[in-house]
Amino acid sequence: MYTLYYAPGAASLVVHWLLLELDVPFEARRLDVDAREHKQPAYLALNPAGVIPTLLVDGKPVVETGAIVALLAARHPDKALMPSAADERYPAFLQAMFRISNGLQPPFRHWFYPQDITDESGTDTVKQKVRAQIEGEWDRWSTWIGSSAGGYLLGGQVSAVDFYLTMVMRWSRNMPRPATDWAPLAEFAQRMKARPSFAELYRREGLTEWS
Ligand SMILES: N[C@@H](CCC(=O)N[C@@H](CS)C(=O)NCC(=O)O)C(=O)O
Numbered sequence: 505m506y507t508l509y510y511a512p513g514a515a516s517l518v519v520h521w522l523l524l525e526l527d528v529p530f531e532a533r534r535l536d537v538d539a540r541e542h543k544q545p546a547y548l549a550l551n552p553a554g555v556i557p558t559l560l561v562d563g564k565p566v567v568e569t570g571a572i573v574a575l576l577a578a579r580h581p582d583k584a585l586m587p588s589a590a591d592e593r594y595p596a597f598l599q600a601m602f603r604i605s606n607g608l609q610p611p612f613r614h615w616f617y618p619q620d621i622t623d624e625s626g627t628d629t630v631k632q633k634v635r636a637q638i639e640g641e642w643d644r645w646s647t648w649i650g651s652s653a654g655g656y657l658l659g660g661q662v663s664a665v666d667f668y669l670t671m672v673m674r675w676s677r678n679m680p681r682p683a684t685d686w687a688p689l690a691e692f693a694q695r696m697k698a699r700p701s702f703a704e705l706y707r708r709e710g711l712t713e714w715s
Pocket residue numbers: 513514515516542554555556557567568569570609613
């Protein structure tokens with residue numbers, strides 16, 4: 505049994521989406537971010553960094569979005585959301601996983617929370633630098649998707665990394681150059697958003713932007 509601690513639109517979104525896509529039973533517990541529920545002892549006992557998401561798997565907490573995404577895909581092989589280690593697409597799957605968690609999530613964290621690494625006077629400089637970093641990432645992801653034969657990161661079949669990338673692309677929607685400024689990424693987003701699980705996710709999280 506799964507229990508997801510989430511906040512609408514946060515990094516928990518991909519986990520929520522995958523749980524719906526996998527069509528498995530789960531409980532979703534919404535965190536009150538304004539009340540800083542994610543910084544309270546009860547939540548810190550599950551997720552010591554006090555960040556979202558946390559997934560309880562049979563009562564045991566699992567943290568780190570990328571780890572949760574890979575774990576869910578691995579636990580439900582019948583849904584074919586990740587290739588096996590013997591599959592020729594497996595290296596690409598791992599590269600996408602690590603590039604999203606290492607190359608994309610950290611600059612977004614700095615975009616949304618520049619105060620993590622600078623004071624007020626450095627905010628503009630940090631945001632300018634991470635904006636350039638993120639746009640460089642979109643160049644590379646756009647090339648990847650644009651040269652994929654089937655329109656998904658691993659070719660013609662959707663996999664867990666496509667959901668993960670889509671979530672991070674969504675975070676760019678109010679940036680000066682959102683990911684959808686890159687045509688191959690815009691087409692990819694349309695494809696992902698057409699999934700029935702996406703509409704259900706939006707309904708459950710009460711989201712409207714970028715629909
Ligand atoms: N590396 C962590 C980062 C998660 C993260 O930064 N989550 C954000 C929401 S998107 C968060 O918890 N923000 C609230 C805060 O840090 O106070 C992961 O991938 O799980």
